Amino acid sequence: MKLYTPSLMRIEEVREETPDVKTLKLRFLEPGVQERFQFRAGQFGLYSAFGEGESTFCIASPPTWADHIECTFRAVGKVTEALKHKDAGDIIGFRGPYGNSFPLESFAGKNLLFVIGGIALPPLRCLIWNCLDLRDRFGDVRIVYGARTVADLVYKDELAAWGARPDVELVTTVDPGGETADWKGKIGFVPTVLEQWAPPSANAIAFVCGPPVMIRFSMPALEKLGFTPDRIYTTLENRMKCGIGKCGRCSIGATYVCKEGPVFTAAELSTLPMASDY
Amino acid sequence: MEALWRLEDLKEWTRALMGSHRVVAPVAGPRGAVWGEVKDPEEILWDYGRTVESPRSWLIPRTEPLFAYDVAANPPTITELPITAGPTVLLLLRSCDVAGLRALDPVMRWDYTDESFEARRAATVLVSLGCSEAPSPDTCFCRAVGLDPGKADQADIAIEAVPDGGNMRYRVVPLTEAGRERLSSAPVAPAGALAGAGPTQTHPVDIESAQTHLRSRFDDPVWQRISEACLGCGTCAFVCPSCHCFDIVDEGDWRRGQRVRNWDSCAFSHFTLHASGHNPRPRQWNRFRQRVYHKFLYYPDKFGRLLCTGCGRCIDACPAGMDLIEVLEGLAAKEGNQP
Numbered sequence: 001m002k003l004y005t006p007s008l009m010r011i012e013e014v015r016e017e018t019p020d021v022k023t024l025k026l027r028f029l030e031p032g033v034q035e036r037f038q039f040r041a042g043q044f045g046l047y048s049a050f051g052e053g054e055s056t057f058c059i060a061s062p063p064t065w066a067d068h069i070e071c072t073f074r075a076v077g078k079v080t081e082a083l084k085h086k087d088a089g090d091i092i093g094f095r096g097p098y099g100n101s102f103p104l105e106s107f108a109g110k111n112l113l114f115v116i117g118g119i120a121l122p123p124l125r126c127l128i129w130n131c132l133d134l135r136d137r138f139g140d141v142r143i144v145y146g147a148r149t150v151a152d153l154v155y156k157d158e159l160a161a162w163g164a165r166p167d168v169e170l171v172t173t174v175d176p177g178g179e180t181a182d183w184k185g186k187i188g189f190v191p192t193v194l195e196q197w198a199p200p201s202a203n204a205i206a207f208v209c210g211p212p213v214m215i216r217f218s219m220p221a222l223e224k225l226g227f228t229p230d231r232i233y234t235t236l237e238n239r240m241k242c243g244i245g246k247c248g249r250c251s252i253g254a255t256y257v258c259k260e261g262p263v264f265t266a267a268e269l270s271t272l273p274m275a276s277d278y
Numbered sequence: 279m280e281a282l283w284r285l286e287d288l289k290e291w292t293r294a295l296m297g298s299h300r301v302v303a304p305v306a307g308p309r310g311a312v313w314g315e316v317k318d319p320e321e322i323l324w325d326y327g328r329t330v331e332s333p334r335s336w337l338i339p340r341t342e343p344l345f346a347y348d349v350a351a352n353p354p355t356i357t358e359l360p361i362t363a364g365p366t367v368l369l370l371l372r373s374c375d376v377a378g379l380r381a382l383d384p385v386m387r388w389d390y391t392d393e394s395f396e397a398r399r400a401a402t403v404l405v406s407l408g409c410s411e412a413p414s415p416d417t418c419f420c421r422a423v424g425l426d427p428g429k430a431d432q433a434d435i436a437i438e439a440v441p442d443g444g445n446m447r448y449r450v451v452p453l454t455e456a457g458r459e460r461l462s463s464a465p466v467a468p469a470g471a472l473a474g475a476g477p478t479q480t481h482p483v484d485i486e487s488a489q490t491h492l493r494s495r496f497d498d499p500v501w502q503r504i505s506e507a508c509l510g511c512g513t514c515a516f517v518c519p520s521c522h523c524f525d526i527v528d529e530g531d532w533r534r535g536q537r538v539r540n541w542d543s544c545a546f547s548h549f550t551l552h553a554s555g556h557n558p559r560p561r562q563w564n565r566f567r568q569r570v571y572h573k574f575l576y577y578p579d580k581f582g583r584l585l586c587t588g589c590g591r592c593i594d595a596c597p598a599g600m601d602l603i604e605v606l607e608g609l610a611a612k613e614g615n616q617p
Contacts, residue, residue: 003390003392003393004344004345004537005358008349008354008356029353048537049532050347050349050528050530050532050533051532052532053527053528055553076553077553079553093356212556239549239550244389246390246392246524247523247525247526248522248523248524248542248572249544249550253571254576259389273496277557278558278568
């Protein structure tokens with residue numbers, strides 16, 4: 001069946017982000033497919049480690065990088081453990097792109113604020129680079145990114161590059177106790193650092209992605225700064241098998257995260273039965 | 279006057295169909311009637327109540343290979359496996375089973391069309407047999423979910439049994455073009471319309487009030503009590519005519535093997551378990567609540583009809599005595615409108 005058949009991709013490069021997080025740079029094996037492949041920031045794919053199965057991750061590179069795609073994952077399960085042991089030259093499978101995307105056009109002229117924790121940077125890194133590659137279409141770009149420890153920060157080279165840009169304001173932080181002797185960033189949890197920093201909300205859109213506890217405390221912090229729920233975006237993850245609204249496991253209420261998400265505004269999320277376990 | 283068929287006519291017609299179709303009908307199983315491919319009309323249980331399992335596996339097999347892979351080959355290959363979808367007649371379906379098979383349509387077709395489901399659906403003709411009495415009076419509740427046990431509107435051909443003295447006669451009515459085609463060479467001309475089941479009663483349930491409760495009281499702690507007996511075994515999903523959730527797994531190693539789609543169930547704790555250990559439905563009552571919400575609120579909100587056909591199999595099959603009718607009546611009673 002074509003619907004569930006992945007395309008083969010060759011791993012061009014493997015980058016170790018942290019001891020358990022890796023980034024794979026991927027190109028479609030079949031000639032011409034890479035050139036035809038189109039997606040939008042926020043969409044995801046199902047990545048196959050043959051013999052173990054498929055895992056769902058966002059496409060972590062922006063659509064503005066046409067000659068390859070990247071995915072970044074933490075090795076926590078069967079598939080990700082298998083992917084972790086792949087080397088450049090190895091073959092994996094990919095299905096996608098699936099799901100909705102960030103309405104990039106509607107952000108034109110707006111100031112963008114990214115609030116991100118830990119392994120949740122990859123899904124927003126796609127959007128950040130997409131905006132930076134089209135820099136003159138947007139206003140101020142501000143990023144607050146935190147991780148448990150300095151070692152857990154992903155894309156360290158890119159963080160340095162963003163920090164050095166005059167057209168990006170970047171604040172990095174690690175949880176108390178997670179700092180090293182030469183750590184130059186903040187020490188504190190993302191919501192707290194965000195409140196202290198207090199970036200302006202005028203003409204601004206906020207993007208929040210991180211562990212559930214970070215999101216829970218960042219939402220009220222953003223609202224206090226003046227971001228209304230329709231101007232706060234997030235991207236959800238749930239266990240998926242099909243990615244196309246059939247297998248039934250990613251749904252929250254009547255909403256399929258794979259088809260009607262993964263990108264939601266806080267206003268949309270407030271209509272889903274997510275207050276407790278669902 | 280319209281001609282009624284004798285059982286011998288039905289058998290003759292079925293025998294002729296077997297020349298060009300796979301015929302699947304109720305046959306005797308170890309614990310009651312089951313769906314099976316038949317080669318001889320004499321094997322068919324022409325007068326049966328309800329099969330133990332639903333006929334769903336004929337449209338969505340319990341296990342279905344999707345493709346084979348050989349990543350060690352040079353070049354690496356993926357080979358799509360042929361979809362098995364020969365001309366098939368599902369014979370003597372009850373109203374609840376026809377409705378169950380048709381309830382798969384919206385999910386398998388929205389946006390992305392599931393090719394193997396579609397191929398099998400297109401190749402399969404549904405022939406229903408009306409219930410003149412409820413096969414399982416304590417657990418059948420198809421009328422409560424809006425079905426007529428005597429008339430399966432969504433079948434291709436509908437048959438109803440008409441008592442005639444000591445004998446049984448049959449009124450055979452084509453409902454679709456595919457049905458008309460299959461009857462074109464029948465030994466007796468088909469009839470124009472069904473009479474319907476008449477007074478056949480099934481267990482009453484106030485579905486509307488139950489839905490009102492579902493919509494307004496998601497966090498009702500009653501779910502913990504309702505779900506106490508649930509073992510999470512998934513039997514309810516596996517006998518259900520409309521459940522359709524599935525898993526996709528690899529069989530083989532990193533070099534070669536195949537990817538397979540298998541039936542799954544929201545009753546299992548693994549169903550929503552993230553690799554991180556986080557589970558959005560961590561307890562059995564979260565999972566049972568999801569089952570009831572999906573069938574009576576989420577799917578109806580999305581696709582405009584219920585995802586339960588009132589067949590009652592889940593009640594009869596549950597090893598722990600979970601009773602969907604009791605659950606729905608309990609929720610309805612909380613809204614003050616006891617059926």
